[in-house]
Amino acid sequence: MKFVFASDSFKGSLSSEKINDILTSVAHRHFPDAETAAILTADGGEGTVDAVLAGTGGERVCVSVHDPLGRPIEASYGRISERCAIVEMAAASGLPLLSDRERNPLFTSTFGTGELIAHALDHGATEITIAIGGSATNDGGMGAMCALGVTFFDADGNPLSGIGADLEKMADIDLSGLHPRVKDTRFTVMCDVNNPLVGERGATFVFGPQKGATPEIAERLEAGMKHYAEVIERTLGISVATTAGAGAAGGLGAALLVFLGATMKSGIDTLLDLIEFDSLLRDADFVITGEGRMDSQSACGKVACGVGLRSKDAGVPAFAIVGGMGQGAEAIYDCGISSILPTVNAPMPLANAIERAEELYENAADRLFRLIKATKGDQNERN
Secondary structure, X not given: OEEEEOOOOEOOOEOHXXXXXXXXXXXXXXXXXXXXEEOOOOOOOOOHHHHXXXXXXOEEEEEEEEOOOXXXXXXXXXXXXXXXXXXXXXXHXXXXXXXXXXXXXXXXXXXXXXXXXXXXXXXXXXXXXXXXXXEOOOOOOHHHHHHOOOXXXXXXXXXXXXXXXXXXXXXXXXXXXOOOOHHHOEEEEEOOOOOOOOOOOOHHHXXXXXXXXXXXXXXXXXXXXXXXXXXXXXXXXXXXXXXXXXXXXXXXXXXXXXXXXXXXXXXXXXXXXXXXXXXXXXXXXXXXXXXXXXXXXXXXXXXXXXXXXXXXXXXXXEEEEEEEEOOOHHHHHHHOEEEEEXXXXXXXXXXXXXXOHXXXXXXXXXXXXXXXXXXXXXXXXXX
């Protein structure tokens, strides 16, 4: 018997690693001789580099860069091989790097993310994956491109630093200083949103408020983002304003597409490819995945969806253990998930469920493995 464990974390209570430990322990309680394969998962946000390195045996590279407000910090990216690297923008430009009072996307920049990419290029990477979840920025990716050698000018010919407030000032672009290794490098963006750069569903109005944008700031940034898109189209001949995914990470998606020629790909699919997940499924009997709360969005490229579809293609039954179920959770069945098992086993306040998360998860896992054991027993008797 072989089990494969690939669950997302339960935000605020259980890490993916802790979930794997519980599943492994409970699996061996019921199937002492079972083989278990456990992977850490992430869909492009914080923890993505950890998950990839755990699955590939790569190494972490520490770099001195700048945080969203330009302060020096130590950040890191992953080196999977001599030529392959993975950069997590949250490490250098993420929202957790700022206090609540510091959050204002007029003044934040993705410059540090660009520094991480530049370091990977300088050290031989020719395949770079960039996870762009969890940003504190709304600069259209200008900051990151500045770190890679692109120069943005205002109407007076002065170079801009690449903060959110510079979007409205930009008048021209000079690509002559772009890092020379960019042209020989393949960039993949882990992205699970299809928001355009501008408009009601764009970078500013959808994601700006969580980064500290008041309605007044959002209006100014939106006008700046439209101007930014217009200048790109005028100077480079590339229309990016309505491109799906261009609005990801405060417009960093647009910059990666335009200036680096990047390809956008589902976050969980990219992770599963990097760690060669399909090879784990070849002789597997069951897969167990899950997340803290499963709802209609879970079937839109989340961890359980990606894992379920791969399992379905391999003909391996997959189950999801979840903290709770919201409206539309059943849509995950179309992604190859055979059944959903909530951990909460009685009415209780959310705070209580979070406090007892480990106990409740172990109880749910025990119920699932008992069911599998009973089913396998029935099959053996029929055989």
